[in-house]
Amino acid sequence: MIDVIVTIALWLIVVALGFLVVRRSKPLFRESGKSGVSEFLHLLPRIAIGVLGSGFIAAALPPDFVGQWLGSSSGIIGIVLAIVAGAATPGGPVVGFAISAAALKGGAGAPQVIAYSTAWALYAFPRLLSYELPIMPARVVWLRVLASLPLPFIAAAAAMLLSKP
Amino acid sequence: MGSQTSQPLRRKRRAIDWPTAILIVIVGSAASYVYWRDGPAKFLDVVWNDTDLFISMLPKVLAGCLTAAFLAILLPRETINRWVGADSGFKGILVSTFAGVILPGGPFTIFPIAAAFVGMGADIAAAVTLITSWTLIGLNRVVTWEMPFLGFDFVAWRWVVALPLPILAGLFVRAIEKRLKTKASAS
Numbered sequence: 158m159i160d161v162i163v164t165i166a167l168w169l170i171v172v173a174l175g176f177l178v179v180r181r182s183k184p185l186f187r188e189s190g191k192s193g194v195s196e197f198l199h200l201l202p203r204i205a206i207g208v209l210g211s212g213f214i215a216a217a218l219p220p221d222f223v224g225q226w227l228g229s230s231s232g233i234i235g236i237v238l239a240i241v242a243g244a245a246t247p248g249g250p251v252v253g254f255a256i257s258a259a260a261l262k263g264g265a266g267a268p269q270v271i272a273y274s275t276a277w278a279l280y281a282f283p284r285l286l287s288y289e290l291p292i293m294p295a296r297v298v299w300l301r302v303l304a305s306l307p308l309p310f311i312a313a314a315a316a317m318l319l320s321k322p
Numbered sequence: 323m324g325s326q327t328s329q330p331l332r333r334k335r336r337a338i339d340w341p342t343a344i345l346i347v348i349v350g351s352a353a354s355y356v357y358w359r360d361g362p363a364k365f366l367d368v369v370w371n372d373t374d375l376f377i378s379m380l381p382k383v384l385a386g387c388l389t390a391a392f393l394a395i396l397l398p399r400e401t402i403n404r405w406v407g408a409d410s411g412f413k414g415i416l417v418s419t420f421a422g423v424i425l426p427g428g429p430f431t432i433f434p435i436a437a438a439f440v441g442m443g444a445d446i447a448a449a450v451t452l453i454t455s456w457t458l459i460g461l462n463r464v465v466t467w468e469m470p471f472l473g474f475d476f477v478a479w480r481w482v483v484a485l486p487l488p489i490l491a492g493l494f495v496r497a498i499e500k501r502l503k504t505k506a507s508a509s
Contacts, residue, residue, distance in 0.1 A: 163465050171389050174389055196387040197384045213352035275487075301491070
């Protein structure tokens, strides 16, 4: 249900923005619409691999291993392990969330999962190399990485304080 | 193609980039392992579940791509300068945080947009805040990708926990830049 509402809301935004672009110029609308669709087609196989893969990764992860190393009693060591694992995970659209979900099902503690997904979202090293460095000025990238270093630890600490509902 | 309008979306395109290749290897190994350990029935079970998820994602992803393409055209340069320019102070950081929350698209769109912001006069702290906000608390990403996997409750809680982080990242960048500047002027 919430899924349907969200989808409708997203498409209302598309229609509203599309209307604004059409009003400015029709060729511009056609051109940008085309670039949006080609972006979508470019993403499509990656999403398919990511989604299919997530199920298999979740099914393959040994639950006792996850529970032992990332369980709620694993404390700081579990959090550091989770952060390293997050940074090393490739930055595809779903991999990090899929592994988070698998880890939660396998018995990982919530702060550890937060540390993992935060580190993945911020660093995802392969993404850094393949998208960010070619597109952004190098100075911005390194400042961003430097400023991001403490964030997964802060997130995990906040998660411990604000214990999960 | 008008060079000015298509510029923010320009990027290198390859059919297979190496994160995708790594992903294919990981997925292939996981799939073979599951097939070997649990047999074909469990294997197909995973495939059908994921196909459902995949189909339910498609309309949202297409919507996200179109929104990003339209926004790249609609966002005026002066507005960016006024809201997140070099003199925007703490307000600039708050505005960037909010922009990151509502901006749709993937890394394909957010990095070009952030780069364009910097090119149009936004300061680095604002750009870093934008990326951090989008990547940690961006609604499009949370709703399209994270909720299908982790459920509403967990994701809502994580979102609240991560809420202050983009602001912190922006302030850290400002502090680092200040130190670099005083060092440079001292030497």
